[in-house]
Amino acid sequence: MKTxxxxxxxxxxxxxxxxxxxxxxxxxxxxxxxxSLDAASPDGKSFVYGVTRYDxxxxxxxxDLYLMHTDGEKTIRLTDxxxxxYGAHYLLDGERIGFSKGGQFHLIDPNGENLTTITDxxxxxxxxxxxxxxxxxxxxxxxxxVKLEQSTSDLYPELPKANAxxxxxxxxxxxxxxxxxxxxxxxxxxxxxxxxxxITDYQDLMQGEKFDSPLNPFxxxxxxxxxxxxxxxxxxxxxxxxKEWAVSTNSDLYMxxxxxxxxxxxxxxxxxxxxxxxxxxxxxxxxxxxxATEGYESDVNDLVVMDVSSGAKIHVLxxxxxxxxKTFQSYAWKDERNLYVGxxxxxxxxxxxxxxxxxxxxxxxxxLKAVSEGQYxxxxxxxxxxxxxxxxxxxxxxxxxxxxxxxSKKAIQLTQVNDxxxxxxxxxxxxxxMVKTSDGKEMLTWVIYPPDFDPAxxxxxxxxxxxxxxxxxxxxxSFRWNFQLMAAQGYIVVAPNRRGLPGFGREWNEQxxxxxxxxxxxxxxxxxxxxxxxxxxxxNQLGCIGASYGxxxxxxxxxIHNKRFDAFISHCGLFDLxxxxxxxxxxxxxxxxxxxxxxxxxxxxxxxxxxxKDYVQNWDTPILVIHxxxxxxxxxxxxxxxxxxxxxxxxxxxxxxxxxEGHWILSPQNGLIWHDQFFGxxxxxxxxxx
Numbered sequence: 001m002k003t004x005x006x007x008x009x010x011x012x013x014x015x016x017x018x019x020x021x022x023x024x025x026x027x028x029x030x031x032x033x034x035x036s037l038d039a040a041s042p043d044g045k046s047f048v049y050g051v052t053r054y055d056x057x058x059x060x061x062x063x064d065l066y067l068m069h070t071d072g073e074k075t076i077r078l079t080d081x082x083x084x085x086y087g088a089h090y091l092l093d094g095e096r097i098g099f100s101k102g103g104q105f106h107l108i109d110p111n112g113e114n115l116t117t118i119t120d121x122x123x124x125x126x127x128x129x130x131x132x133x134x135x136x137x138x139x140x141x142x143x144x145x146v147k148l149e150q151s152t153s154d155l156y157p158e159l160p161k162a163n164a165x166x167x168x169x170x171x172x173x174x175x176x177x178x179x180x181x182x183x184x185x186x187x188x189x190x191x192x193x194x195x196x197x198x199i200t201d202y203q204d205l206m207q208g209e210k211f212d213s214p215l216n217p218f219x220x221x222x223x224x225x226x227x228x229x230x231x232x233x234x235x236x237x238x239x240x241x242x243k244e245w246a247v248s249t250n251s252d253l254y255m256x257x258x259x260x261x262x263x264x265x266x267x268x269x270x271x272x273x274x275x276x277x278x279x280x281x282x283x284x285x286x287x288x289x290x291x292a293t294e295g296y297e298s299d300v301n302d303l304v305v306m307d308v309s310s311g312a313k314i315h316v317l318x319x320x321x322x323x324x325x326k327t328f329q330s331y332a333w334k335d336e337r338n339l340y341v342g343x344x345x346x347x348x349x350x351x352x353x354x355x356x357x358x359x360x361x362x363x364x365x366x367x368l369k370a371v372s373e374g375q376y377x378x379x380x381x382x383x384x385x386x387x388x389x390x391x392x393x394x395x396x397x398x399x400x401x402x403x404x405x406x407x408s409k410k411a412i413q414l415t416q417v418n419d420x421x422x423x424x425x426x427x428x429x430x431x432x433x434m435v436k437t438s439d440g441k442e443m444l445t446w447v448i449y450p451p452d453f454d455p456a457x458x459x460x461x462x463x464x465x466x467x468x469x470x471x472x473x474x475x476x477x478s479f480r481w482n483f484q485l486m487a488a489q490g491y492i493v494v495a496p497n498r499r500g501l502p503g504f505g506r507e508w509n510e511q512x513x514x515x516x517x518x519x520x521x522x523x524x525x526x527x528x529x530x531x532x533x534x535x536x537x538x539x540n541q542l543g544c545i546g547a548s549y550g551x552x553x554x555x556x557x558x559x560i561h562n563k564r565f566d567a568f569i570s571h572c573g574l575f576d577l578x579x580x581x582x583x584x585x586x587x588x589x590x591x592x593x594x595x596x597x598x599x600x601x602x603x604x605x606x607x608x609x610x611x612x613k614d615y616v617q618n619w620d621t622p623i624l625v626i627h628x629x630x631x632x633x634x635x636x637x638x639x640x641x642x643x644x645x646x647x648x649x650x651x652x653x654x655x656x657x658x659x660x661e662g663h664w665i666l667s668p669q670n671g672l673i674w675h676d677q678f679f680g681x682x683x684x685x686x687x688x689x690x
Contacts (some may be wrong), residue, residue: 001420013595015527016371020425021423022424022425022426023425023426023451023488024426024484024488025487025488026427026483026671026672027672028159028425028565029479029482029675030054030056030479031421031586032061032479033052033053033418034052034053034165034398035399035400035401035418036380036391037040037049037380037382038087038088038099039088039089039090039097039382039391040067040084040382040383041090041094041193041384042090042093042389043385043469044070044383044384044385045071045384045413046068046070046094046110046386047165047382047389047401048065048067048090048097048099049065049066049068049401049415050064050065050066050085050086050088051063051064051066051417052084052628054189054518056668056669056672058670059667059669060082061668062082062083063084063085063221064077064080064081065067065078065079067112067225067412068401068415070228070387070414075114076110076111077112078112078124079101080230082363083101083103084495084613085100085106086099086101086221086437087129088395089125089130089131089282091107091130091131092136092193093132093442094110095109095110096109096137097110097559098110098118098130100125103121103123103125104120104121104124105117105130105142105521106121108288109677112132115337115412116196116197117144118199118331118585119189119191119198119199119200119617120198120199121200121225123145123201125142125143125144125145125187126144126145126184127142127143127220127221127223127610128140128141128142128612129141129142129221129224133190133229133230135191136192136193136194137190137192138191138193139188139190139230140190140199141186141187141188141221141224142186142187142203143186144184144185144187144202145182145183145184145186146181146183147181148181148182148208149182149371151181152164152166152399156489157282163597169242169243169539170242170246170511170585170587171245171585173585173632174216174217174586174632175218175585175633175662176210176215176628176630176632176663177216177632177661178660180460180578181526183210183212184213184214184216185204185205185212185213186205186206186233187203187204187205187211188202188203188204188205188226188233188258189202189203192675196280199617200574203540203575205233205235205256205263206235206513206545207255210241211237211238211239211684212239213235213236213249213410214236215236217236218616219236222275223235223236223277224236224277225277225278225391227279227308227454228279230258231477232257233255234255234256234266234277234279235277236252236254236277237251237254237582238250238251238252238274239252241658242353243508244590246585246586246587247587247591248588249272249273249297250270250293252266252268252270253267253275253277254263257472261404264310265475266306267288267290270290271294271295272292272296273289273297274288274290274300275290276289276330276331278331278332279333281336282306282335283308284308284336285307285308285336286305286306286308287304287305287306287331287574288304288419289301289302289304289329289331289421290302290303290304290315294588294594295588295591295592296513296588297586298316298469298470298590299501299588300323301327301328302315302328302641303315303316303331303339303341303354304316305356305360306360307359307360310358312360312361313360314357314360314361314362314364316354316356316361316366316368317367319362319363319364319365319366319370320367322368322476323507324507325643326343327343327503327506327509328341328342328343328344329344329405330380332381332382333383334545335626336357336358337355337358338353338356339353339354340354340371340381340383340388340406340488341353341354341405342378342381344472344474344502344503345477346375346444346503347432347446347473347503348375348378348464348503349377349378349379349474349490350370350372350378351370351371351378351404351532352370353367353368354367354368356386357414358588367636369410370409371388371407372390372404372409372411374496375394375430375475376623377393377474377476377477378391378392378393378395382499385594386406387403387404387405387406388403388404389414390403390404392432392512393447393464393475394475395428395430395446395475395477395483396428396430396484396554397422397477398418398479399417400414400417400418401413401414401415401562402414407567422634426449426488427451428448428449428451428483428484428487429448429453430446430448430483431446431447431448432445435496435526435530435531436526437522437523438526443496443497443498443526443527444496444497444504445494445496445497446483446493446494446495447494447531448483448484448487448493448495448499449485450488450489450490450492451487451488452489453536456536458537459490459491459492459537459538460484460490460500460541460543460682460687461491461493461494461531461532461538461541462491462492462494462526462542462543462544462545462682463494463524463527463528463542463544463545464495465544465545465546465549465553465554466501466549467544467547467548468501468548468549469500469501469512469549469550469649470500471502472497472501472502473496473497475501479490479671480664480671480674480675485675486572489682491686492536492537494527494528494531496523496524496527498520498523498527499515499520499523512630513592513593514593514594514605514606516556516606517556517609517611518551518609520553520684521556522674524553525564528542528544528564530562532553540673540685541683541687542565542566543565543566543567543568543686544557545569545678545682546571546573547572547573548567548571548572548574548633548634548663549573549574550570550571550573551568551570551571551573551574551634552573552574552612553573554570554573555573555574555575555610555612556610556615558590558612558616559612559614559616559618559619560618561618561619561621562608566621566685566686567622567623567624567681567685568620568621568624569626570625570626570635570639570642571626571641572625572626572631572663573612573613573625573634573638573642574578574634574636574638574642575613575639575641575642575645576611576612576641577606577612577613578605578611578680579637579638579641580635580638581594581597581598583635584634584635585633585654586678594606594607610615610667613645614648616642616645619646619649620651622638622643622653622684623651623652624653624656624677625641625646626639626656626674627639627657627658628657628658628661628662628663628664628665629657629659629661630659630660630661630662631661633662633665636657637654640655643655654674654677654681656677658670659672
C-alpha cells in the first residue's frame with residue numbers, strides 16, 4: 001500500500017518540459033486530477049488530500065487519498081482501491097488516519113500500512129466524521145438512512161410489478177431525486193482501539209423524527225459536530241415538511257446532551273439558514289453561519305459565535321458594522337478567540353483572520369485582517385500550526401493545495417498533481433476590467449484571451465452569463481464552463497460580475513431580486529458592447545452562453561439583443577416563468593426572487609416584463625438548447641418549450657438532451673458530448689458561418 005512518489009513526480013515534470021505546448025482540449029480537461037484537501041495533522045506537519053481521476057472509457061471516476069509533508073519532501077499514497085475514499089481524519093494524536101469508503105469507516109497508519117475496517121453497519125453510513133475523545137476512544141458521528149414511511153410496494157404487496165408514486169404534499173422531488181420512505185438521521189457510535197472489533201451498534205439522535213439532517217440535497221458532514229469533550233452534538237435540520245418546507249429556508253441548530261438525550265433548539269427565533277456548526281478547540285464557544293431573512297437563500301452570511309455556558313451570542317458582521325459590505329462563506333477555528341474566514345471579494349475568494357472580543361456579547365467588537373491576496377480563489381482551508389493549508393485555483397489552473405503564511409501572505413504550492421499537464425498547455429491571458437454600467441456604476445468584468453493572442457487579429461467573442469443568480473464570477477476553474485478551454489478554441493470570453501452577485505456589497509447582491517430581466521440584462525449588454533469595440537474583437541461574431549439563471553439570461557437576451565449576437569447557447573435555463581413556478585420544488589427561491597405566484601397582481605411584472613417566453617416572437621438568432629432529464633430545479637419542459645418555440649418560428653436550433661443528467665453534466669462521456677456540441681455550435685455560427 002505504501003508508495004513514495006516524489007521521484008516519479010520529478011521525472012514526469014522533467015519529461016514534460018520537452019513536450020510541445022498545446023491549447024487545452026476537452027479530453028485534456030478530463031485528464032486533470034481533481035485535488036481536494038481533507039485534513040491537516042495535529043502538529044501541522046502533514047496533511048491528507050484526495051485526487052479524483054476520471055476514466056472516460058469506463059465512464060466513471062475514482063478518488064484516492066495521499067499524505068504529504070508540509071515541507072514538500074515526501075508524498076505517500078494511502079489508498080489504491082476500487083471506488084472512492086473520502087473524509088479523512090487524523091486520529092489518536094495523528095497515529096492513525098481514518099477515512100470512509102463503501103459506507104464503512106477504516107483506519108490506516110500514516111505510512112500507508114495496517115489498514116483496518118472498524119465498522120460493519122448493515123446499510124452503510126454516510127458523512128462520517130471522527131473524533132478522538134479524552135478517554136482515548138474514537139467517536140464516529142455520521143448519518144444513517146432510516147425507513148419511516150410506507151412505500152407504494154408496502155401498500156400494495158400483491159402488485160409487485162407496479163411502478164407508481166402516491167403524492168399528497170410538496171417536496172415530492174428535489175434537484176435530481178424523488179422523495180422516498182426514508183430520512184437521514186444523525187447517529188453516533190464509539191470505537192475503543194484497545195478492544196479490536198467492528199462497530200455494529202449506534203445511537204440515533206433523531207429517533208423517529210420524519211426530518212432530515214443534513215439538509216437535502218447538498219448538505220454533508222459540515223452540518224453536524226461533536227464537542228471536544230464528547231458530551232454534546234449539534235446538528236442542522238429544517239424540521240418542516242411538505243409545503244412548509246418548500247417555502248422556507250428556516251433551518252435550525254439542535255444541541256443534544258448525550259448524557260440524557262435532551263435536545264434544545266439553540267437558534268429559535270432566527271428565521272433564515274443556520275448551518276455549519278463548529279466548536280472552538282477548547283469547547284467554550286460554538287460558531288455557525290447564519291442568514292437573517294427567511295426565504296432568502298442568498299442573504300448575507302454572517303458568522304454567529306455563542307458562548308456555550310452563558311448562551312450569549314455575537315453576530316460578527318453586524319457587530320463590526322460590516323453587514324452591508326461583506327459576507328462569509330466558510331470558517332475554521334484556530335483557538336478559542338481566533339478563527340479564519342472565507343470571504344468572496346471583488347471576483348475572488350479571499351481569507352481573513354478574525355479575532356473575537358474577550359467576552360462574547362451582542363455589542364462585542366471583533367477585528368478582521370486579510371491574510372491572502374492575489375487574483376485567486378482561496379477555497380477550502382485547514383489550520384496547520386501557524387500556517388494554513390488551502391485549496392487554491394484560478395481560471396488557468398485547477399485546484400492544488402498550498403501552504404499559506406497568514407502573516408506574510410506568501411504561499412507555497414505543495415501538491416503538483418497537474419503541473420505536468422499544465423507545463424504542456426498554452427495559458428490564457430486574463431484581464432480584470434472595469435466597465436461602466438447604464439446607471440453609472442463600475443462593474444468588474446473578466447476578459448479571457450486565447451493563447452498566443454495577437455492584438456492585430458480579430459477574434460469571435462463570447463458573453464458568459466453567470467448562474468445562481470447570486471453566484472460570484474470569481475477565479476473558479478470549472479470542468480464544464482471552463483474559460484481556459486473556451487479561449488483555447490479561439491474565443492475571447494467576457495465574464496461580467498453583473499448585478500446580483502456577492503463580493504461587491506449587499507446592495508449590489510440584492511439588486512437582482514424581483515428584477516431578473518432588468519438591470520442585470522443592461523449590465524450584460526454594457527459589458528459586451530464595450531469589449532466588442534476593441535479592434536481585436538469581431539463585433540460581427542458575438543456569442544452568448546450561460547446555464548441556469550445564465551440560461552434564463554440567454555433566453556431573455558435572445559428576445560431583446562437587437563441583433564448584437566450571432567449565436568446563443570442555453571443550458572438548463574428558465575424559459576417560461578409561469579410553468580416553472582408550478583414545476584420547480586424550492587419555492588422559497590421563486591417566492592423571494594420573483595415575488596411569489598404569478599396569479600398575484602403584485603407579481604405581474606416578474607412574469608410579463610421579465611419572462612423570456614413573452615419576447616420569443618423577437619427570436620432571430622441560432623440557438624442551442626441543452627437540458628437534463630433529471631433536473632427538477634429547472635425541469636426539462638423549460639428546454640423543450642424553448643426549442644419548440646425556435647423550431648416553430650424557423651430559427652436555426654438544436655436540442656441536446658441528457659435523460660440521466662440533472663442540473664449538471666457529471667458523467668465523463670456525456671461531458672465530452674457536451675463540449676463537442678457546444679463548440680460545434682459556436683464554430684458553425686461564429687466561425688464557419690462568417
